[in-house]
Structure formats: C-alpha cells, structure tokens
Amino acid sequence: MNEPHGKNPETASGDAAPKAVVERLSLYLRELQKLNKDGADTTSSTQLGRLLGLSDAQVRKDLANFGQFGYPGIGYRCDELIPKIKDILGTNHRWNVALVGIGNLGRALLGYSGFENQGFKIVAAFDQDPSKVGQMIEEVEVRPIEQLEAEVQRLGIRMAIIAVPRTEAQAIADRLVAAGVVGILNFAPVRLSLPTDVRGAGVDLAIEMEQLAFAVVNRSGCQNRENA
Amino acid sequence: MNEPHGKNPETASGDAAPKAVVERLSLYLRELQKLNKDGADTTSSTQLGRLLGLSDAQVRKDLANFGQFGYPGIGYRCDELIPKIKDILGTNHRWNVALVGIGNLGRALLGYSGFENQGFKIVAAFDQDPSKVGQMIEEVEVRPIEQLEAEVQRLGIRMAIIAVPRTEAQAIADRLVAAGVVGILNFAPVRLSLPTDVRGAGVDLAIEMEQLAFAVVNRSGCQNRENA
DNA sequence: TAGATTGTTAATCGATTAACAATC
DNA sequence: TAGATTGTTAATCGATTAACAATC
Numbered sequence: 457m458n459e460p461h462g463k464n465p466e467t468a469s470g471d472a473a474p475k476a477v478v479e480r481l482s483l484y485l486r487e488l489q490k491l492n493k494d495g496a497d498t499t500s501s502t503q504l505g506r507l508l509g510l511s512d513a514q515v516r517k518d519l520a521n522f523g524q525f526g527y528p529g530i531g532y533r534c535d536e537l538i539p540k541i542k543d544i545l546g547t548n549h550r551w552n553v554a555l556v557g558i559g560n561l562g563r564a565l566l567g568y569s570g571f572e573n574q575g576f577k578i579v580a581a582f583d584q585d586p587s588k589v590g591q592m593i594e595e596v597e598v599r600p601i602e603q604l605e606a607e608v609q610r611l612g613i614r615m616a617i618i619a620v621p622r623t624e625a626q627a628i629a630d631r632l633v634a635a636g637v638v639g640i641l642n643f644a645p646v647r648l649s650l651p652t653d654v655r656g657a658g659v660d661l662a663i664e665m666e667q668l669a670f671a672v673v674n675r676s677g678c679q680n681r682e683n684a
Numbered sequence: 685m686n687e688p689h690g691k692n693p694e695t696a697s698g699d700a701a702p703k704a705v706v707e708r709l710s711l712y713l714r715e716l717q718k719l720n721k722d723g724a725d726t727t728s729s730t731q732l733g734r735l736l737g738l739s740d741a742q743v744r745k746d747l748a749n750f751g752q753f754g755y756p757g758i759g760y761r762c763d764e765l766i767p768k769i770k771d772i773l774g775t776n777h778r779w780n781v782a783l784v785g786i787g788n789l790g791r792a793l794l795g796y797s798g799f800e801n802q803g804f805k806i807v808a809a810f811d812q813d814p815s816k817v818g819q820m821i822e823e824v825e826v827r828p829i830e831q832l833e834a835e836v837q838r839l840g841i842r843m844a845i846i847a848v849p850r851t852e853a854q855a856i857a858d859r860l861v862a863a864g865v866v867g868i869l870n871f872a873p874v875r876l877s878l879p880t881d882v883r884g885a886g887v888d889l890a891i892e893m894e895q896l897a898f899a900v901v902n903r904s905g906c907q908n909r910e911n912a
Numbered sequence: 913t914a915g916a917t918t919g920t921t922a923a924t925c926g927a928t929t930a931a932c933a934a935t936c
Numbered sequence: 937t938a939g940a941t942t943g944t945t946a947a948t949c950g951a952t953t954a955a956c957a958a959t960c
Contacts, residue, residue: 474927478898481893500941512941513929520943528942529936546901548777553893560792567788570873570890576897615893615900629720639900641892645798655899657892662798663710664869664885665781666773666841669804670706671883672772672867702951716935728917740917742952756918757960 477518478545483508484515485541492534500531547575554613555635556628558583558591558598559618561643565617566594568628580607585625604628609637615639622646628654705746711736712743720762724755728759736794775803782841782865783850784856786811786819786826791869793845794822804843808835812852832856836863843867850874857884 484669491499501515519525519532522544527534532637533645542548553571555562555578565571566578581596582604583589599607607613616637618625625644632640633654640656642648650656692902700715719727729743736743747753747760750772752786754760770776781799782814783790783806783863796805810832811817827835835841844865846853853872860868868884869875878884 473902476927478895479891481898482894486891502941514927516941516943517928524943526942528935529940531941536824544898544899547894551893551897560788560795564788564792567888568889569926571886571893574890574894576890576893587925602873615896638903639896641889641896653903654918655896655903657896657899659887659889660798660891661793661796661869661887662804663714664887665708665779665799665804666710666713666775666802668843668867668869668883668885669774669779670709670772671885674701675866675881675883680731699920730917739953741955742951744917744919745952752919755960757916757957759917835950 471598473521477521479544480508480510480518481541485538485545488532488534488538488541488599492538496534498531498533501526501532543641549575549613551576552579552583552611552613553577554580554604554608554611554616554632555596556582556601556604556616556618556632557624557643558585558588558593559619562619563593564617566596569600578617579611580613582607584620601628604631605635613637616641618642618644618648620626620644698896701749705842706747708736708738708742708746708775709769712746713766713773716760716762716766716769720766724762726759726761729754731759770803777803779804779843780807780841781805782808782810782832782836782839782844782860783824784810784829784832784846784860785852785871786816786821787812787847791821792826792845793847806845808841810835813850829856832859833863834867836860841865844869846870846872846876848872869912 474576485506487504488499500511501519503508505512505515516567518684519537523540525537525540539548553576555565558581560565562581566581571578581593581598582601583598586600586603588598589600608616614637616639618628618632618640620628622644625642625646626648627651629640629642629648633651638654640648640654641649642658644657645660645662647658648656663669696820704756712732714815715732716727723904729740732738732742733740753757753765753768753871767776771894772830774860777873781804783793785811786794790809790811799806806822806824810829812829814828816826826879836844844861844867846856846868848856850872853870853874856871857868857876857878859891861879866882868876868878868882870884870886873888873890875886876884
C-alpha cells in the first residue's frame with residue numbers, strides 16, 4: 457500500500473509476473489537455444505531484441521524482473537541464461553505428461569518433438585476405443601481410459617493434454633484433476649471448469665484463424681510484424 | 685500530433701485496433717453465438733463481462749472501438765452484434781483454405797469442425813507422399829504438391845495452413861505466397877519469413893506447455909483465471 | 913415513469929521506452 | 937584505457953476502470 461511505486465529487488469521475483477513478460481520469456485529462451493546451438497557464447501539485449509522485434513530496453517527490463525543475469529559490458533552468457541529462464545518457467549526438470557484421446561490430433565501430439573525438446577515427455581496415453589488400446593505409438597502404449605487414475609498416480613504425472621471430443625472433455629478433466637493433475641492443455645473446443653488451484657490453457661485453432669483473417673483484411677501494408 | 689488525446693469517433697474505426705482488443709472480439713463472438721443458440725435475444729456488457737471474466741466497461745469500450753452496436757437501456761441484440769463482429773474480423777464471408785501436409789496433424793485439421801463453424805473451409809489438401817495422393821479425407825481429395833499453385837489459383841484461395849515438417853515449411857510458404865495466399869497459419873516450428881503484405885501466425889505448442897508449466901509452478905492459489 | 917444500460921469522458925493504472933551511472 | 941552493455945530510474949505512452957449524462 458505504501459510502497460512508493462517501483463518494485464524493489466527483494467520482492468521482484470516474488471511478485472506476480474505480468475503475463476506478457478512470461479510469454480516473452482519463452483521467446484528469449486528459444487532464441488538463446490538457437491544462438492547457443494550456433495556456437496554463440498554471449499548475446500546482448502540489443503541482439504535478442506533485434507531477433508525478436510523488441511527494444512533492447514524491454515529485453516533487459518523483462519529479465520530484470522527475475523534477477524540479475526547479465527554482465528555490464530559483456531551481455532548475457534547463453535550457457536547461464538538458458539537454465540535461469542528454464543528455472544523461472546519451471547521447465548528445468550522433466551515433466552511427465554499424460555495424453556488423453558488418441559485420434560489424429562493425439563497421434564500428432566505424440567510425434568511432436570517440440571514437447572520433448574522443452575522438457576515435456578508424454579509418458580502415458582489413453583483412449584476409450586478398444587481397438588486403439590495396446591497400440592504402441594512413438595514408444596508409448598495406449599491404455600484403456602479406465603487405467604487413467606492408476607497410471608497418473610503411478611507415474612507421478614502432474615500435467616496432461618486433453619485431445620478428446622468436446623463432449624468428453626470436462627469429464628476427463630475432472631478425472632485428471634482428481635488423480636492429481638494440476639495443469640491441463642485442452643484442445644477440445646470447450647471452456648473447462650477447473651478448481652482454482654489447477655491451471656488450464658485452451659488451444660482454440662478457430663480463434664487463431666479468425667485473428668489471422670482480421671490481420672489479412674486489415675493489412676494496410678504497414679504493420680509488418682512477421683510472427684510466424 | 686495535436687489531437688488532445690482521445691480518439692474521435694470518425695477516426696476510431698480507421699485506427700489500427702489494438703491487438704488485445706481484437707483477441708477479445710473473438711471471445712465476444714463465441715459467447716454471443718452460444719447465447720444466441722440458447723435462445724437469448726439480447727445480452728449486456730455486464731453479462732458478457734461476467735461470462736468472460738472482464739469488466740463491463742471493458743466490453744463496452746472494446747465494442748465502441750468499431751461503432752455503436754448497443755441500445756441504451758436494452759443492451760446488445762445477439763442477432764445484430766454477431767454479424768457486426770464477423771464483419772470486423774473479416775469472417776462474414778467464407779474463406780477457402782488450403783492445407784499443406786497430410787500427416788496426423790493435417791488429418792486432425794481436416795476433421796476439425798471448429799474451422800467450418802467460423803467460416804473457414806478447407807477446400808484443397810496437398811502432400812508430397814504419392815501414397816497419400818488421391819485419398820479422400822473429409823470429402824477433400826489429397827493432391828500432389830505439384831498442383832499447389834494451379835489449385836490455389838483455380839479456387840481463389842487466400843489463406844493456407846502449413847502442417848509439413850520444419851524443413852519444408854519455408855519453401856511451401858514461398859510457393860503459397862507466390863500463388864496468391866495472403867494469410868498463413870503455420871504449425872511447423874520455424875519462424876517463416878514472409879513479405880510484408882502477407883500475414884502469418886504460428887502455433888507453437890511447446891510454448892503453450894511452457895506457459896502452462898509456469899502457471900502451475902507459480903500458482904499461489906490466488907489468481908484463478910480459468911482460461912481453458 | 914423508474915430501472916436498466918449504453919457510449920464516452922476523465923482518472924487510474926500498468927507497461928514500454930529513453931536515458932544514464934555503474935561496471936566489465 | 938575506451939568501448940560496450942548492463943540494471944535501474946524517470947518519462948512516456950497506452951490500456952483499463954470508474955463515473956455519468958443520454959437514452960430506451
């Protein structure tokens with residue numbers, strides 16, 4: 457209440473970080489990983505900003521929210537900053553993930569290498585359909601939905617992906633939560649209702665297309681942000 | 685330069701609309717469609733706000749960016765507001781869409797009803813693999829990639845979805861653009877480089893998971909935004 | 913009419929940018 | 937040392953909220 461206005465260093469990392477900042481953190485991480493792979497030892501706020509279309513000041517400010525990671529006169533050491541950002545995002549340890557619904561989308565997700573690269577490993581897959589049960593897909597065996605609770609608990613799974621039809625999604629979410637899952641990525645076009653201590657994120661592809669349509673219709677040549 | 689500060693009504697609809705506002709427009713549209721289906725004739729900024737976790741003031745302000753759609757004392761007529769928002773988003777007419785890459789993800793996208801519900805119709809599908817060419821999936825015939833340009837032009841396609849491996853994505857994008865496509869939804873984990881008059885949007889599922897992990901790790905019970 | 917709800921203005925709040933002393 | 941670049945403060949900018957006259 458009577459804090460002047462700035463946030464002091466001590467409370468900084470404890471403060472609720474602005475959502476937009478955390479989103480950019482993911483982008484910084486990707487660029488750093490790319491730079492590191494290409495053999496760069498260090499980078500700078502200017503370089504990161506240029507690569508991502510942001511100002512250097514913003515890059516520094518964003519990172520400063522979480523600590524002091526850079527070296528004046530030198531910049532940021534990729535080797536050091538990458539794990540720091542992973543610490544912040546919570547991806548510095550592997551997350552075991554459950555996938556429910558092995559339709560075309562589920563299969564695609566099982567084969568998606570991007571998850572594993574960033575520390576998410578699908579270790580359990582479930583489907584209702586007996587003809588799918590027992591199949592091995594990308595080294596994961598499809599199990600009957602009845603085993604959901606047992607497997608989630610056995611493997612200590614805390615994050616899950618829902619790729620079932622709309623009508624099943626809420627029921628699956630409830631079961632996952634009851635079994636101990638605290639984060640759900642939902643592809644079904646429904647808004648899940650979840651307990652307040654469980655986090656959910658919905659991927660709505662129709663909305664992505666809609667936003668793209670707007671951008672297409674309103675492109676007056678100028679705002680050339682290439683975010684693809 | 686010497687405009688006091690507010691935006692006056694005349695320039696309002698011509699101004700570049702803030703990205704955040706347009707995103708919420710999609711959310712309003714969904715709720716309105718739902719309300720309409722449930723038989724509601726009218727709704728209010730208060731109701732829409734409550735359904736979406738926004739303030740009534742924000743709902744009104746967002747809509748006021750694009751015109752006067754409401755009736756004092758009554759609210760908004762669903763029947764009227766839905767097409768108005770579609771006009772703004774550019775989805776009041778059907779978009780023919782091309783899909784390139786018929787792997788598991790491509791198949792899932794072909795079967796995704798959410799696109800068609802919102803005015804996007806996949807009318808052409810392409811794949812490199814001769815064994816896939818000729819297959820009918822969801823009433824769309826898979827064509828060889830060589831026919832991409834000809835079909836895009838024949839069908840007047842202006843939006844496309846890329847669901848090919850990372851290594852192919854840029855080349856496909858270039859061909860799509862050359863054929864006249866002006867909006868690309870990209871699922872390959874690469875940043876496409878596109879001409880400034882072409883719009884792109886990337887869906888990066890690893891980033892979604894990362895953001896979710898952060899939300900899980902930092903959930904201190906409180907911020908219970910259920911965005912699923 | 914009284915109650916409800918809009919569109920809009922002014923006030924508040926938060927996020928981005930610019931600038932610079934401190935540091936390597 | 938001189939040049940580069942950080943973290944941070946102050947200034948700017950934009951977005952959200954509160955309030956209310958106008959309207960049905």
